[in-house]
Amino acid sequence: MCTELLAHVKQDDDGQWHEHTLETHLKGTAKLAEEFASVFGLEILAEIVAKAHDYGKASQKFQDRINPELHVNLRVDHSTAGAQFLVERYGEAAYPLAYIVAGHHGGLPNGKDENKSSLSQRLKRHVEEYRSRIPDMPLPEKIFPANFLPRKMKGKFTLYSLQFTVRMLYSVLTDSDFLDTEAFMNPKQSAERQRRAESITNLYTKLEQHIATLTSDTFINQKRARILGWCKEKARQEPGIFTLTVPTGGGKTISSMAFALKHAQQYNLRRVIYVIPYTSIITQNAEVFRRILDDDAVLEHHSNLDPKLATAHNRLASQNWDAPIIVTTNVQFFESFYHNRSSACRKLHNVADSVLIFDEAQMFPPELLKPTLAVIRELVNNYGCTAVLCTATQPTLTDSSLLNKAALEKGTEIIPNPQQLYEELRRVDVTVHDEPMSYKAIAQEIAKEDQILVIVNTRKDARKIFEQLLTYHPVHECFHLSTMMCPAHRSITLKAIRACLEKGMSCRVVSTQLIEAGVDVDFPVVWRAIAGLDSIAQAAGRCNREWTREKGRLVVFYGERKPPPGHLRQAAESGERVLKQYQADPLSLEAVERYFNDFFWKRSHSASRDGLDRKDIMQMCKVDPKHIPFRDIAREFKIIDEPTYSILIPYRAEGKQVIAELEKCRFHTEQPGYVNQQLRKTLQRYTVQLRECVFREFRQLSVIEDIFDDEQFWVLRNSDVYTENIGLHPENPVFMKIESLII
Numbered sequence: 001m002c003t004e005l006l007a008h009v010k011q012d013d014d015g016q017w018h019e020h021t022l023e024t025h026l027k028g029t030a031k032l033a034e035e036f037a038s039v040f041g042l043e044i045l046a047e048i049v050a051k052a053h054d055y056g057k058a059s060q061k062f063q064d065r066i067n068p069e070l071h072v073n074l075r076v077d078h079s080t081a082g083a084q085f086l087v088e089r090y091g092e093a094a095y096p097l098a099y100i101v102a103g104h105h106g107g108l109p110n111g112k113d114e115n116k117s118s119l120s121q122r123l124k125r126h127v128e129e130y131r132s133r134i135p136d137m138p139l140p141e142k143i144f145p146a147n148f149l150p151r152k153m154k155g156k157f158t159l160y161s162l163q164f165t166v167r168m169l170y171s172v173l174t175d176s177d178f179l180d181t182e183a184f185m186n187p188k189q190s191a192e193r194q195r196r197a198e199s200i201t202n203l204y205t206k207l208e209q210h211i212a213t214l215t216s217d218t219f220i221n222q223k224r225a226r227i228l229g230w231c232k233e234k235a236r237q238e239p240g241i242f243t244l245t246v247p248t249g250g251g252k253t254i255s256s257m258a259f260a261l262k263h264a265q266q267y268n269l270r271r272v273i274y275v276i277p278y279t280s281i282i283t284q285n286a287e288v289f290r291r292i293l294d295d296d297a298v299l300e301h302h303s304n305l306d307p308k309l310a311t312a313h314n315r316l317a318s319q320n321w322d323a324p325i326i327v328t329t330n331v332q333f334f335e336s337f338y339h340n341r342s343s344a345c346r347k348l349h350n351v352a353d354s355v356l357i358f359d360e361a362q363m364f365p366p367e368l369l370k371p372t373l374a375v376i377r378e379l380v381n382n383y384g385c386t387a388v389l390c391t392a393t394q395p396t397l398t399d400s401s402l403l404n405k406a407a408l409e410k411g412t413e414i415i416p417n418p419q420q421l422y423e424e425l426r427r428v429d430v431t432v433h434d435e436p437m438s439y440k441a442i443a444q445e446i447a448k449e450d451q452i453l454v455i456v457n458t459r460k461d462a463r464k465i466f467e468q469l470l471t472y473h474p475v476h477e478c479f480h481l482s483t484m485m486c487p488a489h490r491s492i493t494l495k496a497i498r499a500c501l502e503k504g505m506s507c508r509v510v511s512t513q514l515i516e517a518g519v520d521v522d523f524p525v526v527w528r529a530i531a532g533l534d535s536i537a538q539a540a541g542r543c544n545r546e547w548t549r550e551k552g553r554l555v556v557f558y559g560e561r562k563p564p565p566g567h568l569r570q571a572a573e574s575g576e577r578v579l580k581q582y583q584a585d586p587l588s589l590e591a592v593e594r595y596f597n598d599f600f601w602k603r604s605h606s607a608s609r610d611g612l613d614r615k616d617i618m619q620m621c622k623v624d625p626k627h628i629p630f631r632d633i634a635r636e637f638k639i640i641d642e643p644t645y646s647i648l649i650p651y652r653a654e655g656k657q658v659i660a661e662l663e664k665c666r667f668h669t670e671q672p673g674y675v676n677q678q679l680r681k682t683l684q685r686y687t688v689q690l691r692e693c694v695f696r697e698f699r700q701l702s703v704i705e706d707i708f709d710d711e712q713f714w715v716l717r718n719s720d721v722y723t724e725n726i727g728l729h730p731e732n733p734v735f736m737k738i739e740s741l742i743i
Helices: 022-037 043-052 060-066 079-100 159-185 187-193 200-213 219-234 252-266 279-292 312-320 330-338 366-382 402-404 418-424 439-446 457-467 489-501 535-538 566-582 588-602 631-638 652-667 677-686 694-700 733-742
Strands: 006-011 017-021 243-246 269-276 299-300 324-327 354-359 386-391 428-436 451-455 478-481 507-511 525-529 552-558 644-648 687-691 704-706 715-717
Touching: 006 022, 006 060, 006 159, 017 159, 022 043, 022 159, 043 079, 043 159, 079 159, 159 187, 159 366, 187 652, 200 252, 200 588, 200 687, 219 252, 219 418, 252 269, 252 279, 252 354, 252 386, 269 279, 279 299, 279 324, 279 704, 324 330, 330 366, 354 366, 354 402, 366 386, 366 402, 366 566, 366 588, 386 428, 402 588, 418 588, 428 535, 439 451, 439 457, 439 525, 457 478, 457 507, 489 652, 535 552, 535 566, 535 588, 552 687, 552 704, 566 588, 631 694, 644 694, 652 677, 687 694, 694 704
Parallel strands: 243 386, 269 324, 269 354, 299 324, 354 386, 428 552, 451 507, 451 525, 478 507, 525 552, 644 715
Antiparallel strands: 006 017, 644 687, 704 715
8 A cells, every 4th residue: 555645445346456545536526626616706715625625534543444464443523633633723703614524424403502513512623643644735825704705795794694605615615625535436437427518509509490380270279489588688788687477388397498508508507497386297397398309408317217217417516517408306306405415505606696497386385485595585586597498487586575585576577468378378267266175076066077177185085086987987087196106107108198188088187286296287177165365266278278179267166174274374375265255256466466375474484483494593693603503404404394204015916016115225136225315316217105194003903014124114904005096095995904913
């Protein structure tokens, strides 16, 4: 072995050892970090944290551990030393940087608590002597407050901005550290990353070529062409916040991408990030972009990605979003900005200088609305981003009388006259059934229609109405959709529904609201259980979508049960109030604005805590720099807050086969229980999420099995509780009978 200090070692197939020296690693990491941080002007701080991050590896204890000739099996904390060094060298000004170095493996810590992992405790911790051995590399003499200010800063730099800067620099360091280490440990994989996707200019040219093939032979296509033209025209305007208020079916997917690519080309922005509320619709949008642009240019990053679409290059790019087009979810995007682990945060620096398209912007989580808007505001004001809020029902996110300082700056509306466009594209008449209806009464009414979509608020409501509907029509004419069906099952069902609609066959669908957000189906009649006005407008978007008839018919009804308490019920109450006030045109832009004003006011005045920041995230982000609770913030900011548990469904032959492959992993010769990433992705297509109470009941009654005995993978063993028509059915009589027998 060489006599220099080592950062990493590896053994090749011939048994030869290769060394990655500490000096080489620190210099390589610093070079990448400075390059990444130069995008937003924080390269001085990036250089400091990159050079200091592995100082602890200079200790003799670490060198003994890494030396394969000594075979010393020691646990060595190598990240605390660098954090201590920075505070000792630069004083209190270095506290924000100390978080980054201390957490570059274990995650950004809390600033101050009694936990041994907090920054305050680690700065007091004894570390092995390393100072006399660290590589001689120049560092800036001082850190100045101005060093923390992003180059493109347009607004005030607040305490929130400071913790955001820490997160961006943490992303820079962890990505740089990983990439430099990978170049040594796995040069083949590192080389795979070097494949460059096409430029923004080339992608815009491809989009233009596709647009040239579109026809304007129908009324709706003519309107879509006008919307597209407005988007391309407004793309010339300066970066900032834009709104795109287009009725459902107006072609905003292609139009918003045209705006984004042209705007990025004009202002030299690096990528387009398309953020969608639900995984249930993300694949269809990503597929549109792939078909028009390029497979390698479009990175689809979410939990339900079809493994067939996950190429080796895309799997690598998903780690740090190094691709020109990213299609992701609200959960993935916003939770990453409040996470504390490197795996979630590596990509953050690549969000700077991007066009951010927020599709269905009305779906931002209301209980976390203020911290959600804070991310957008920070990216636009300080990190060179443009944000586009796309929706048919534009929420009042710029109203400071409702949101106070959390409100966004007033954006530029891309559509010259949104109200006029709404009136031109109004293709649905809305009526309201005021009296509550039983499941049976609802089924009787919808049974009279040949093609109808019914959307309800809960899975139980969907199941009960569907079961009643089967007493009137055969099962091949009726469909049920909910998240109690695994993604593969939902995809097959949607394909069957579309086939029936295209062929003019009988098609009666009862669904939860999962069908509202961007699922392209077109029914002549839609029934919607009372809900928020934004949800009712989304339901209207599945009615007469392609203008195949003069007017579609949307019926808002009241079921046996009120919507569940909390957000859904509050939204429904606001929706009910506005429906009564605007009976002539309940989906007008004026009605929508009135609805959001009522709903946001109710949320902000409904409890002792701010209903638009239920977990006090903003307060936690605005504390003294020594006390920032990064770990606590990551725990509290959860868009899907209720604990859920994944179970695997042996759905059809494909599901049974993939579970059989999983079971074989238990007996793997070299690594028993190891499940590769490809198989994990495939398994996600056959999962259903259970609430904790149902999961515990299933577990107690042996309805599910822990196949590795480590609580990692649970497989449904009682096939009676999962049916082709309903999916998972916890209240199935067979299951209930088993339960009573066990008692």
